[in-house]
Each structure stands twice: as structure tokens, then as C-alpha cells.
Amino acid sequence: MTTGALLPVFALMTSLTAAVIIFTLPEQKHQLRTAVNLIAAVLKLLLVGLMIWGVFQGREYGISFPMIPGVEFVLRADALAMLFAGLSASWWLLTTVYAVGYLEDSPNRSRFFGFFSLCVASTMGIALAGNLFTFFLFYEMLTLSTYPLVVHRGTQQALRAGRTYIIYTLTGGAVLLFGIAMLHGFSGDLPFRPGGHFADMSPDLQAPLTLVFVILIAGLGVKAAIVPLHGWLPTAMVAPAPVSALLHAVAVVKAGAFGIVRVVFEIYGLETANALGLLWGLAAIAAFTIIYGSARALSQSDLKRRLAFSTVSQVSYIILGLCLAGPVGVAGGLVHLVHQGVMKITLFFCAGNYAETLGIHRIDELDGAGRRMPGTSVAFTLAAFGMIGTPPLAGFITKWTMGTGALAAGMDWVIAVLVISSLLNAAYFLPVLNRIWFREQKNAWPEERQWGRFETSAWLLWPPLITAGFLVLAGLLASASFSPLGWVELIVAREVDL
Amino acid sequence: MIASPLMLMTVILPLASLFLAIRPQWQTIYRYSLPLLPLPAILAGLMAELHHWLELPWLLIGGLWGLDELRQTFLLLTSVLWATAGIFAVGYLETRKLRPFCLFWALTLTGNLGLIISVDLASFYSFFALMTFAAYGLVVHERTDEANRAGRVYLAMAVAGEMALLTGLLMAAHQAGSTLLTELPGAIAESDRSGMIIALLVSGFGVKAGLPFLHFWLPLAHPVAPTPASAVLSGAMIKAGLLGWLVTLPFGELSLPAWSNTLVVLGAIGALGGAALGLKQVRPKTVLAYSSISQMGLITLMVGAAMANMEQAATLFSVIALYALHHGLAKGCLFLSTAVELPTQRRFRWTLWLLIALPGFSLAGLPFTSGAAAKLAMKAELKLEQYDFAVAEYLPLIMTAGAVATMLLIWRFIWTLHQSARRGHNHPFKWLGWVAATVCSLVGFWFLPGARSEAGHSWFVLTPGELWSLCWPIVVATAIAAVGWFTRGRNGSDLG
Numbered sequence: 001m002t003t004g005a006l007l008p009v010f011a012l013m014t015s016l017t018a019a020v021i022i023f024t025l026p027e028q029k030h031q032l033r034t035a036v037n038l039i040a041a042v043l044k045l046l047l048v049g050l051m052i053w054g055v056f057q058g059r060e061y062g063i064s065f066p067m068i069p070g071v072e073f074v075l076r077a078d079a080l081a082m083l084f085a086g087l088s089a090s091w092w093l094l095t096t097v098y099a100v101g102y103l104e105d106s107p108n109r110s111r112f113f114g115f116f117s118l119c120v121a122s123t124m125g126i127a128l129a130g131n132l133f134t135f136f137l138f139y140e141m142l143t144l145s146t147y148p149l150v151v152h153r154g155t156q157q158a159l160r161a162g163r164t165y166i167i168y169t170l171t172g173g174a175v176l177l178f179g180i181a182m183l184h185g186f187s188g189d190l191p192f193r194p195g196g197h198f199a200d201m202s203p204d205l206q207a208p209l210t211l212v213f214v215i216l217i218a219g220l221g222v223k224a225a226i227v228p229l230h231g232w233l234p235t236a237m238v239a240p241a242p243v244s245a246l247l248h249a250v251a252v253v254k255a256g257a258f259g260i261v262r263v264v265f266e267i268y269g270l271e272t273a274n275a276l277g278l279l280w281g282l283a284a285i286a287a288f289t290i291i292y293g294s295a296r297a298l299s300q301s302d303l304k305r306r307l308a309f310s311t312v313s314q315v316s317y318i319i320l321g322l323c324l325a326g327p328v329g330v331a332g333g334l335v336h337l338v339h340q341g342v343m344k345i346t347l348f349f350c351a352g353n354y355a356e357t358l359g360i361h362r363i364d365e366l367d368g369a370g371r372r373m374p375g376t377s378v379a380f381t382l383a384a385f386g387m388i389g390t391p392p393l394a395g396f397i398t399k400w401t402m403g404t405g406a407l408a409a410g411m412d413w414v415i416a417v418l419v420i421s422s423l424l425n426a427a428y429f430l431p432v433l434n435r436i437w438f439r440e441q442k443n444a445w446p447e448e449r450q451w452g453r454f455e456t457s458a459w460l461l462w463p464p465l466i467t468a469g470f471l472v473l474a475g476l477l478a479s480a481s482f483s484p485l486g487w488v489e490l491i492v493a494r495e496v497d498l
Numbered sequence: 499m500i501a502s503p504l505m506l507m508t509v510i511l512p513l514a515s516l517f518l519a520i521r522p523q524w525q526t527i528y529r530y531s532l533p534l535l536p537l538p539a540i541l542a543g544l545m546a547e548l549h550h551w552l553e554l555p556w557l558l559i560g561g562l563w564g565l566d567e568l569r570q571t572f573l574l575l576t577s578v579l580w581a582t583a584g585i586f587a588v589g590y591l592e593t594r595k596l597r598p599f600c601l602f603w604a605l606t607l608t609g610n611l612g613l614i615i616s617v618d619l620a621s622f623y624s625f626f627a628l629m630t631f632a633a634y635g636l637v638v639h640e641r642t643d644e645a646n647r648a649g650r651v652y653l654a655m656a657v658a659g660e661m662a663l664l665t666g667l668l669m670a671a672h673q674a675g676s677t678l679l680t681e682l683p684g685a686i687a688e689s690d691r692s693g694m695i696i697a698l699l700v701s702g703f704g705v706k707a708g709l710p711f712l713h714f715w716l717p718l719a720h721p722v723a724p725t726p727a728s729a730v731l732s733g734a735m736i737k738a739g740l741l742g743w744l745v746t747l748p749f750g751e752l753s754l755p756a757w758s759n760t761l762v763v764l765g766a767i768g769a770l771g772g773a774a775l776g777l778k779q780v781r782p783k784t785v786l787a788y789s790s791i792s793q794m795g796l797i798t799l800m801v802g803a804a805m806a807n808m809e810q811a812a813t814l815f816s817v818i819a820l821y822a823l824h825h826g827l828a829k830g831c832l833f834l835s836t837a838v839e840l841p842t843q844r845r846f847r848w849t850l851w852l853l854i855a856l857p858g859f860s861l862a863g864l865p866f867t868s869g870a871a872a873k874l875a876m877k878a879e880l881k882l883e884q885y886d887f888a889v890a891e892y893l894p895l896i897m898t899a900g901a902v903a904t905m906l907l908i909w910r911f912i913w914t915l916h917q918s919a920r921r922g923h924n925h926p927f928k929w930l931g932w933v934a935a936t937v938c939s940l941v942g943f944w945f946l947p948g949a950r951s952e953a954g955h956s957w958f959v960l961t962p963g964e965l966w967s968l969c970w971p972i973v974v975a976t977a978i979a980a981v982g983w984f985t986r987g988r989n990g991s992d993l994g
Binding site: 391404418477 | 620623641668
């Protein structure tokens with residue numbers, strides 16, 4: 001076994017090892033824990049960077065061994081895996097920094113960071129999984145490791161949210177397993193493969209394949225928060241801000257969306273899925289979710305709840321992009337995996353900053369917050385404009401690429417969906433920005449705390465500033481080969497042979 | 499090759515100035531640096547080689563910046579106006595909310611200048627959006643209920659306009675298979691959905707250009723902004739919509755008489771309706787805002803004519819640019835003069851009134867002013883025999899009525915300004931800014947490339963016919979205004 005084959009394993013092990021060490025550390029060893037966290041996160045970022053470089057040069061890393069007869073455990077680093085792994089590794093580092101600041105002096109930090117690392121290990125596994133079975137293993141591990149994070153505060157509300165979360169996701173997982181088993185039943189163990197496995201299937205497989213597709217999407221759709229399976233997401237926003245950032249931006253919803261990408265691209269094959277007429281149904285559901293999520297976001301008065309419904313809407317951009325079934329549209333969808341991640345993580349970091357520094361939870365408490373917390377507010381503003389799709393930010397690149405893809409595919413109605421969604425995004429983000437920057441502070445902040453020489457703790461301030469910088473650069477430098485769009489175009493060139 | 503660094507500096511300098519907003523102690527430096535921000539753009543307009551393209555392949559979806567004759571004129575107009583308004587702003591601003599003002603000023607300026615030098619669609623659209631959203635900060639600067647309301651209307655219409663633009667640009671770029679603006683007109687002409695694309699672009703840019711029925715935000719937002727911001731809103735930013743039309747619509751590619759009819763009718767409604775509504779206003783800045791709608795209506799006539807006649811489109815463009823240059827500079831002065839306080843000595847006051855009124859008379863086409871040059875060029879180009887779309891025969895009538903309406907509106911402006919003007923002391927920078935703007939409008943205009951190149955015509959030698967055609971609308975309007983003034987018992991509120 002070469003070191004190349006071991007790279008994915010190492011990448012997985014860094015977070016797992018960190019988890020084990022942190023669980024065994026005593027609660028008060030704050031600095032040691034932080035050091036372990038940061039070292040592991042940096043190490044993983046380096047490993048993933050190394051793999052990305054290798055994959056860019058055309059190398060593939062992988063390892064596989066049989067688990068039970070007929071079922072293999074496969075880890076494989078391809079271009080698509082690196083998209084998700086890169087996302088996960090970079091935001092793990094930032095979220096760790098943020099969480100250290102956020103949870104300062106709160107109880108049960110060992111437990112929190114332990115499960116946090118497990119959660120990140122799961123996402124790494126999801127990214128690198130080379131077949132549906134391996135994917136499922138890590139998918140369920142993600143469910144189990146995020147539950148303690150959602151209920152971390154232990155309040156009634158948190159426990160209720162945790163219950164909803166676990167019911168939704170476990171049911172989704174069961175449905176997914178059922179789908180995988182059915183698929184295994186008539187075609188054996190299928191590794192993920194560009195172009196899929198059913199390019200020339202026999203006609204009598206059509207009906208069962210369609211059924212299995214519906215089941216798989218239903219299972220994955222829970223985490224991807226496709227309406228009507230989205231109910232857990234707005235409830236789960238009671239979790240601490242770094243958890244929300246992770247749930248919404250990187251781990252959970254993305255795991256669902258990424259699973260759908262794998263199933264459509266590498267199990268069924270884009271062309272086959274399209275020929276079976278499966279993408280039409282998926283596109284319709286995604287379009288409905290986009291509009292529905294935005295419309296619901298409008299009426300929320302709690303900042304994090306508004307952001308949660310925004311996530312419901314934005315994640316379906318990824319799915320809608322796939323359904324455009326052409327190289328450009330697909331690129332638009334895939335790049336949103338990164339773009340939505342960076343924008344939403346910024347928004348949740350900022351929401352957390354407002355909550356921790358000023359005690360602000362409701363949108364109408366934000367009046368004049370820009371003056372008090374300019375750095376956070378600038379980051380929030382950039383991310384909000386990105387969500388609306390204003391050029392030159394990341395969201396615009398998504399919208400433009402998807403729009404071009406829709407026209408190329410002859411699906412003009414998608415433009416209408418994009419426009420309506422942008423209008424709704426403007427309608428629920430611009431009033432918030434207006435309050436932050438243009439209203440005078442009315443009352444004292446609900447619960448202000450002074451935190452060092454900046455507007456808030458530096459641990460809390462830097463992560464959103466960095467992600468905000470990233471979302472500007474992801475848009476401005478979209479045509480550079482190292483941009484998310486550049487990487488996605490590489491994936492599309494390798495995956496979609498259209 | 500001085501063009502590339504100048505174009506880069508045009509955008510980078512105002513963006514870099516944002517760092518001055520970081521610390522409250524630096525706000526005085528920021529205030530005094532406002533006039534300097536458009537300097538690279540002025541230099542680019544005067545010195546940069548035309549048709550030199552700066553490629554930025556990594557930018558957005560592929561960037562290309564550069565200047566041609568049209569963009570050069572727009573760049574000079576915009577940068578000169580921002581510079582003079584910037585000087586004025588130094589004297590005008592209070593210390594309260596100084597930092598946010600400077601910040602939004604610099605951002606809006608970046609957008610307004612950047613969109614002019616953009617030749618690729620994504621840069622253009624980005625700068626356009628930056629200007630649109632940053633200008634909100636200027637509109638609501640005073641934070642009064644009125645300003646907030648105006649800001650809301652402005653933002654709602656602007657977002658709707660942005661969406662129309664996005665859809666239109668997406669469809670056009672898809673058809674063109676390119677993201678360069680230069681490729682769009684030809685592609686739109688070939689598209690089987692050209693009607694829809696044109697409608698989207700006309701309305702999307704029309705929001706900014708104050709096209710009738712898309713203009714509702716304009717008379718609310720232009721007057722409530724701080725005066726130097728009003729000047730650039732009405733003088734420069736309104737022209738961004740016009741430039742958008744000129745660089746995207748399929749002029750010279752197709753003859754589209756239906757669109758000509760539509761635009762000429764809309765232009766006429768804007769020119770005459772805007773003036774009619776303006777006459778009922780009591781605040782000088784609102785009168786000026788309606789005057790902008792009216793003047794943009796006149797320009798829309800030319801845009802409409804250019805849609806019908808493929809051969810004429812190129813020459814019409816230079817006239818449109820000339821008119822835009824004239825109107826922008828004159829309107830800028832007029833807006834600035836609303837915040838100039840009158841001197842206490844009588845004879846200075848008279849000189850001042852004359853200088854305030856001259857750019858106004860120029861709008862009405864007073865001989866030997868920039869307006870006379872623009873109007874004569876316009877008249878020469880809109881000769882009947884060149885056009886055969888349905889409403890073309892009404893063009894001379896609309897132009898004449900427009901000239902009379904313009905002059906009436908100027909009298910209304912002078913009257914309302916006279917009612918509201920205060921006597922007192924002006925900050926030296928206010929004087930300097932206003933004088934600079936006035937000099938640019940009355941004298942500088944003639945030396946700018948856009949005016950110099952126009953057909954080699956010597957505007958200072960007028961035939962008796964030309965003189966008559968320029969003067970009689972002024973005389974008639976003045977007579978009507980005088981009659982109105984005397985018969986309504988000099989109370990002024992419904993003069994004209």
C-alpha cells in the first residue's frame with residue numbers, strides 16, 4: 001500500500017483521533033483541547049490540500065476492502081470528493097476557531113468538541129466514500145454525532161429540537177438504507193463511477209430503477225431539506241451558532257445534497273437519469289423548495305430562523321442545477337455547494353456574534369448594530385448580498401452559471417425561479433441590512449458584554465471576516481483556475497461526458 | 499500605454515479610500531479627499547488611448563475594460579461632475595454622519611465610473627449594482643421619514659430593475675455565446691426572442707434613466723439626498739441607464755420601427771409630462787428632478803429614432819453623447835446652486851443669480867451655450883426625411899414643445915429657488931465646487947472631446963434661422979411665465 005492510498009485514511013483519521021483525544025481530556029484542560037483541535041484541523045487542511053493538488057494533476061487516491069461478502073468499504077479521492085472534502089476541511093478550521101471563542105466558559109466543552117470532531121470526520125467520510133454503502137455508514141455516523149451538538153444546551157427547546165432532528169434523520173437514513181438494499185438486490189455493489197452504471201440497461205429495469213431513485217432521493221432529501229422533508233431544519237436552529245453554521249453550511253444539508261449528486265452522477269448517470277424522466281420531477285420539487293423556503297423566510301422575526309428557511313431554499317439550488325443536465329447548469333449547481341456554504345457560514349457566524357455580544361436574537365433588535373459591530377456587520381452585509389445574487393459576489397456566479405445552463409437546456413422557466421428567489425431574498429435580507437446600518441439604536445442591547453479591544457472576541461470576529469473575504473474572492477476571481485468555479489469545471493469535465 | 503494603469507486606478511483609488519472610514523479620527527482627511535477620488539478617471543478620459551483593451555481574464559466570468567468615443571464622453575462627464583460635486587461636498591457636509599456619507603460616496607462613485615469603462619457584461623453589471631445599492635446610502639443620508647420613504651421606493655424599483663437586467667443580459671449573453679457587451683447587440687438582433695430581450699433591457703435600464711412609469715422613485719430620491727449627491731444622481735447616475743441602453747440594444751443592426759414608436763411616445767410623455775408635473779412643485783430640487791425626467795425624455799426621442807434607422811444610429815450616438823454631456827454638467831450646477839447661500843450685497847447677488855440661471859437657460863437652448871450646441875445637433879439629426887416610423891412626423895413638434903416646457907420649468911425653478919434661498923456665508927469649498935461646476939458647464943464643455951469632435955461644426959457662428967429656432971421657444975416660455983406671474987397675483991405657488 002502506497003502513501004498515496006493512505007492519504008484519504010489519514011485525512012479521516014485526523015478528526016477521529018482528535019475526537020478520541022478530546023473525549024479523554026478533562027473538562028478544564030481548555031488550552032490543550034484547543035491546541036489539539038487546531039493542530040488536527042490544520043493537519044487535515046494540509047492533507048486535503050495535498051490530495052487536491054494530486055487530483056488536479058490527475059492522480060487518484062483510494063483504498064478498499066470487503067466488509068461483509070458482497071459489500072466493500074471504499075474510500076476514494078476524486079475531483080468531486082475533493083470539492084466536499086475541501087469545503088469541510090477549510091470550514092472545520094474556521095468553525096473550530098469560532099467555537100472556541102463562542103463556548104468560552106460554558107460547560108461540557110469536552111463533549112461538545114469531541115462530537116464536533118466526530119461530525120467533521122463523518123463529513124470527510126461522506127466526501128471520500130467510494131460506494132453507496134460506505135456513504136451510508138458515514139451518513140448515519142453524521143446523524144448520531146450531530147444530535148449531541150443540537151441538544152448541547154440541554155434546554156427544553158433544544159431537547160425538543162433534537163427529538164425532531166433525530167426522528168427526521170433516522171427515518172431518512174432508514175429509507176436510504178432500504179433504497180440501497182433494493183439497488184444492491186438487482187445490481188450488486190455499485191461503486192461510484194463517472195457516467196453511472198445504467199447507461200445501457202434493459203428496458204424492464206426502468207420501473208424498478210425509477211422506484212429506487214425516488215426512495216434514494218426521499219432518504220437523502222431529509223438532510224438536504226427538500227420540502228416537505230425540511231421540517232427539522234428550522235427547529236434545529238436552537239443549536240449553538242457554530243453548530244448551526246456547520247449544519248447549514250457544511251455538514252448536514254450538504255451531506256444530503258452531496259449524496260444526491262453522487263446518486264445522480266455516479267450511480268444512475270446524468271444522461272440515464274434524464275432519459276428516465278427522473279430529473280424533471282426532481283427539478284420541480286427543487287424549484288418549489290427554492291420558492292417555498294424564501295417565502296417562509298420572509299415572515300420569520302427570529303434572525304436564525306430566517307436564515308434557516310433561507311438554507312432550505314438555497315440548498316435546492318444545487319439540486320436544481322443538477323437537473324439542468326448540461327455541463328454549464330451542473331457546474332452552477334455544484335459550485336453552489338461551496339458558495340452557499342461560505343455565504344451561509346458567514347451569516348450564522350454573524351448571527352452568533354450578535355447573539356453572544358449583544359444578546360440579539362430578533363431582527364427588530366438589530367437597529368443600529370452596524371455602528372456597534374462594524375466588522376461583523378460588514379461580513380453579514382456581504383453574505384446577504386451574496387445570497388441575493390448581487391454581482392460580483394459568489395452568489396452571482398452561481399446564478400449566472402445556472403441561468404446560462406438553464407437557457408442551454410431549454411429550461412427557461414428556471415430563470416423565472418431564479419428571479420423570484422432573488423426578489424424574495426432581497427425582500428428578506430435588505431430590511432435586515434437597513435436596520436443594521438440605517439436605523440438608530442432604540443433601546444439598550446438586550447445583553448451586552450464587553451469582549452477585549454475589538455467589537456467582540458477576536459476568536460469570533462476573524463472567522464466571519466475570513467469567510468466574507470472568501471465569498472468576495474470566489475466571485476471576483478471566478479475565472480481563475482483555483483476558484484471554486486474553476487474546480488467545478490474540472491469536475492464537470494471529468495464527470496459529465498456530454 | 500497609460501490607459502491600463504489609469505483605468506485600474508479609476509476603480510482602485512475610490513475603493514482604497516474606504517480604508518479612511520475605519521477610524522473616526524480620519525474622517526477629516528476623508529472629507530478633503532473626496533474631490534480627488536475621480537481624478538484618475540478624469541485623466542483617463544483626457545489622456546487614455548481609445549480602443550485600448552485591458553484584459554482581466556481571471557475577473558468574474560472574464561473581464562475586459564476599455565474606452566471608445568462614447569465611453570470617453572460619458573467618463574469625462576461623470577468624473578468631472580463627481581469631482582466638482584466632491585469639492586462642493588467638502589464645504590457642504592456637516593461633521594455628523596460624515597463617515598457613512600464618504601463611504602457611500604466612494605462606493606457609488608466606484609460603481610458609476612467602473613460601469614463606464616467596463617466592456618464585459620459581468621464587470622458592467624457588477625459596477626451597476628454597486629452604484630445602485632451604494633446610492634441608497636446617499637438617498638437616506640438625512641434619515642428623515644421622507645428620506646426613508648424615498649429610499650424604500652428607490653430600492654424596490656432598483657431591485658426590480660436589476661432583475662429585468664439580469665434576465666435580459668442572461669438571454670442576450672446566451673444568444674451571443676459571449677460575455678462581451680460588444681457582442682450583445684448583434685446577438686439580440688439575431689435572437690428569435692429579441693422583442694423580449696429588448697423589453698427587459700429597455701425597462702431594466704429605464705428605471706435608472708427615469709423612463710416614464712418607471713420613474714416614480716426619481717422625484718422622491720433625487721431631491722432628498724444631500725445636495726452634492728443630488729447633483730451626481732441627476733447629472734451622472736441617471737446617464738448610466740442611458741449608457742446601458744446604448745451599449746446593449748441592437749442599434750445599427752436592425753430597423754425596429756415598433757420600438758421606435760414606443761420609445762418616442764415614452765420620450766414624449768417623459769419630456770412633456772415630466773415638465774408639466776415639475777411646474778406644480780414648490781421645492782427647487784424637486785423641480786429639477788422633474789426637469790431631469792423631462793430632459794431624459796428628449797434624449798429618449800433620439801434613442802427611439804436610432805432604433806429605426808440603422809444608418810443614422812452611429813451619428814445619433816455622438817449627438818446623444820453630446821446631449822448627455824451638456825445636460826449632465828448643466829443639471830449638476832443647477833442642483834449645487836440650490837445649496838448656495840446668497841451674498842448680502844445687492845450687486846453680487848445679481849451676478850450670482852445670472853450665473854445660477856445660465857446653466858438653466860442652457861438647458862432651454864440659449865444661443866452660445868452647450869444647450870444650443872446639443873439642441874441644434876439634435877434638430878439636425880432628427881430630420882423627418884430620414885425616418886419612416888409612424889410617430890416620426892411628430893418629432894419636431896415634440897422637440898419644440900419640449901423646448902418651451904424646459905424654459906418654463908427653468909423659470910419655475912428660479913422662482914422656487916428665489917422663494918427658498920437664504921442669505922449668508924458660504925464655506926469656501928462650496929463656492930469653489932459650485933464655480934467649478936458652472937465653469938465646466940459654460941466653458942469647459944467646449945473643450946471636452948465629446949463636444950469638440952461633434953461634426954466639426956462651429957457652434958459660435960449661427961445662421962439667423964438657427965438663432966430664431968433657438969430663441970423663440972425661450973421668448974414664448976418667458977412670456978407665458980411672465981403672464982402667469984402677473985395674473986396669479988405673484989403668489990408663486992402655481993406660476994406657469
